[in-house]
Amino acid sequence: MRIAIVVVVSTAAIAAGLLGQKFSSVPGQGRSMVVTEYGIVAAPQFLASQAGAHILEEGGNAVDAAIAANAVMGVVQPYVNGMGGDLFALYYEAKTGKLYGLNSSGWTPKALTIEYLKARNIDHLDPIGVHTIDVPGCVAGWDALRRRFGTLPFDKLLAPAVSYAETGFPLAERNARYWVSKKLLQQPGYQQTYFPGGVTLGVGDVFKNPALGESLRQVAAHGRNAFYNGAMTTDMVKFLRGTGRNAYSGRLCRFSAGMGRTHLHQLPRVDGL
Numbered sequence: 001m002r003i004a005i006v007v008v009v010s011t012a013a014i015a016a017g018l019l020g021q022k023f024s025s026v027p028g029q030g031r032s033m034v035v036t037e038y039g040i041v042a043a044p045q046f047l048a049s050q051a052g053a054h055i056l057e058e059g060g061n062a063v064d065a066a067i068a069a070n071a072v073m074g075v076v077q078p079y080v081n082g083m084g085g086d087l088f089a090l091y092y093e094a095k096t097g098k099l100y101g102l103n104s105s106g107w108t109p110k111a112l113t114i115e116y117l118k119a120r121n122i123d124h125l126d127p128i129g130v131h132t133i134d135v136p137g138c139v140a141g142w143d144a145l146r147r148r149f150g151t152l153p154f155d156k157l158l159a160p161a162v163s164y165a166e167t168g169f170p171l172a173e174r175n176a177r178y179w180v181s182k183k184l185l186q187q188p189g190y191q192q193t194y195f196p197g198g199v200t201l202g203v204g205d206v207f208k209n210p211a212l213g214e215s216l217r218q219v220a221a222h223g224r225n226a227f228y229n230g231a232m233t234t235d236m237v238k239f240l241r242g243t244g245r246n247a248y249s250g251r252l253c254r255f256s257a258g259m260g261r262t263h264l265h266q267l268p269r270v271d272g273l
Contacts, residue, residue, distance in 0.1 A: 039062070039065070044077065045072070045172070047169060052065035052066065059152075063145050064156075064157055067150065068160055074161065075169070077178075078194070079178050083219070087138045087141030088103055093149070104137035104140050104141030104144060105134070106134040107134060108134055109134075128187070154221075154223060155220040158220040162216045167208070169206065170205065171201055176201065188242070193211070194207075
């Protein structure tokens, strides 16, 4: 999950910043170059690229487009992305020549200590188990990028993702190929969410995720506090504790309030990279 988010955000930002460069056509290539006055957004799924490009057309900048594309990725490719994950990004500011790096990865729950695990005879962690879930940093990362470099509010940036979650989107070939995860079949809520009516979706089938759409709506309307210190927070903690894991308290807000470990660093410029 973390790697995919990095690629979407950083790729979208970098691609949008290449507007002023000139490219020559390759003789014999199968398709024409993409040529636009607004910028180009590259993402693993075309609906995410389209959402980012639309933000550029609406007057947003590269960071705005990257956030919009990343949010859509969490809807259309939930098996590698999501607002429940972490976020990393590289941002190059052309007007100053400065390079910035964002680390918005969360820490483990406060009560999930070595003593807690030993008392329950846990000596190894299941890679997809509840004890490997950290405090999600994605939404805090969106907010940090938007506040520092963005130009548009959350309600505009998240509108495409909300739309696809609520009205649905048809699964493309890659979506259908990776939609079923046998490892997750027994995880609480997985089948109810991704196998509507108990049916396995295929290419062209329309998938809707209204619960995710509502979560995105809350962030769009109320900002990051909706995720880290609101009703959504209570629901997430209740779900986690319902699995029998009581290491999760009812507060994630400390990560949001002080940006926690959401660090934005200026990086040294390295020529040739």
